[in-house]
Amino acid sequence: MNIPDINLKRIVIIGGGFGGLRLAKKLTTQNFQVVLLDRHNYHTFQPLLYQVATAGLEPDSIAHAIRTIFAKKENFFFRIANVEKVDTLDQKIYSDIGNIHYDYLIIATGSETNYYGNENIQKHSMPMKTVPEALDLRSLILQNLESALLTNDLDERYRLMNYVIVGGGPTGVELAGAMGELKKHVLPNDYPDLDIRRMNVHLIQAADRLLPTMSHNASDKARKYLEELGVQVWFNTLVKDYDGIHVDTDGKDLKATTLIWTAGVKGAMIPGVGNDENAKGGRLLVNEFNLVKGYDNVYAIGDIALMITEKNPQGDPMVAQVAIQQGQLLAKNLNHLKSGKPMKPFKYNDKGSMATIGRDKAVVDLPGWKFAGWFAWLVWMFVHLVSLVGFRNKVIALMNWVVQYFQYNKSVRLIIRPYRKKH
């Protein structure tokens, strides 16, 4: 790679998600050369991917070009790269754009969809972890309705109009809500020659409530809001298999062309880092300074990192806030390396959690205050607008939400690139 050789220690960050981005921003590049690698040339605001999938937002609202963010930063280098493996003895990263040496390595690769080893589900279901995946899902949702118009086989038509979402966490709940809105308010106008009442959105949850990491109040409200939108919620139900048509659960007879899998994530591991103990649950064990166990110059932050302490034997949840706070602290700690200041240990400051259901409802759990409904939706919207990277993204997302609030029909139901099954 064509990176100037200067007399600075080189920090290589793999991954421009919430953690990697914050870390790169806060690192003082008088002390280091910083190299950021990512598969894409943009940062993805993952919490809003479901809105891209359901045609509420375009990618430009939730993606932000990484180069633009760092336009003014000295000693900073960004490269699009797929990292293939790391040689920690040689301190070298192998990638599709060549090899690169590091002095400090930060693994901020986040998480990927976890199918728990079920190859059928992996093959036939739709994931929603990246912008292209969300766009594929959007295309498929619309394509299936177009196909439903063309068939006279009623079984096939209803299969095409059945959308099964597996996983009752925030992603599954928010996606189900947006699909419910489409069904209730948007699609009947778009498809007057199709009986949209026969369209079904199923949300399948293994636990006995939705949003199990939130309060019971939030779970109950989320369920209520979803059911008002016509979403069918199934509790205590495991999806064991899926062949592209039959959803194999205990007892339910579901047939669906589209199954969206949001039922699990695991760390996006990189070959060469970690060992059996480290890779437990697909995450890297780190100490309270985010140093990966067994290394002295390899750190991990965000979803990929599992920080188990006496006080916190479960580790922190795999959410954006943890990644951001770890990135922030690690930057500070690394900036202080030269001056010999001691590193500060990480402690997660839980600011609360929230989820939106449909166009104008949300559930919010703040420390000490739990509420739901329209005001919660305003809070949700405000928090997400503030968190979006970049002025343009904020303005465009806000405008889309405002327009859609007053007029359902203004979403962008475009099949730009038709989705074709790869098998």
Place this chain on the structure above:
Amino acid sequence: MNIPDINLKRIVIIGGGFGGLRLAKKLTTQNFQVVLLDRHNYHTFQPLLYQVATAGLEPDSIAHAIRTIFAKKENFFFRIANVEKVDTLDQKIYSDIGNIHYDYLIIATGSETNYYGNENIQKHSMPMKTVPEALDLRSLILQNLESALLTNDLDERYRLMNYVIVGGGPTGVELAGAMGELKKHVLPNDYPDLDIRRMNVHLIQAADRLLPTMSHNASDKARKYLEELGVQVWFNTLVKDYDGIHVDTDGKDLKATTLIWTAGVKGAMIPGVGNDENAKGGRLLVNEFNLVKGYDNVYAIGDIALMITEKNPQGDPMVAQVAIQQGQLLAKNLNHLKSGKPMKPFKYNDKGSMATIGRDKAVVDLPGWKFAGWFAWLVWMFVHLVSLVGFRNKVIALMNWVVQYFQYNKSVRLIIRPYRKKH
């Protein structure tokens, strides 16, 4: 296809471009069943495709879902379909979604890129006639800069940073202007570790002036504005061949990884309609009522139609306004069929033409008033905003233009789907 059988004559329109869309809107569906077929589920506002290619606008500003436009129309059916051929004796259309009978057929398929038989150019150059093609071009423009960062071979680097646009019509001029803006104002910030001064935008024109269908004043100003943006304009130059690296012209030694071909269009013909005489210049000969020569129930409108009359032996230009006006009149004429009113002949009302160059300059030729510069750009912007389909598209496009006017850096330089050469 699953279309209710009712006792109305069926008009099938192939193509949801400017002509087909206007026609479908204006047809009174008390008199007819109207079926509109298109390859995409959206109408494309082609004049702004170059802004999608250069990251100024997102697809949702220039594409509009066809179903949304016709949500309230009775006896109207839209289907995504690729028409394979037409049997005019049997009055039947063959497509990838099945066959469909018509009473009246309207061909509004528009135009496609014309490579004048050169397979090398077709294989190695980038077209820009559809939204996916514009997105591919955007990805490639950015990918090439990323690749230029990675190579130490100077020849290769400069090749990657050479962008050759062939064709000095409105598309070529507007694209070159937008690329010039990127080079001058945007990319130096994005690529501090690349010498963007070595990037070149070449605009190659076969004639001796740009915009040959406009006034000489417009041609001169367009050239001046482009040169101010650092675009290299070549006149009287033919591109004879291109192998992916070498641009074969008379004398110039150009090497470029990216060649964008805007040097010609031809009618998008459908097998089964027309004969040798009809297919002259890749367009269908029509009479003054847009009836295709040799048929009594097959019409053609827009770019695909060539209407030659005594007063107008060249026919009208292949532009949106002609298509719109023909669609409008044909709808009126067909609506009157039942009442037996005589059809009105078509006469093109030329409202003028315009082209924009860069961020805030344009050339405008109105009947009786030709002007250029900043005010022309305001007029250009106003006209395009008014013409965009749908309130949301107008608002979002306007906002993008206003933001970019004040801050260059706000464009959306995202490589969502990397472009991979197909050969």
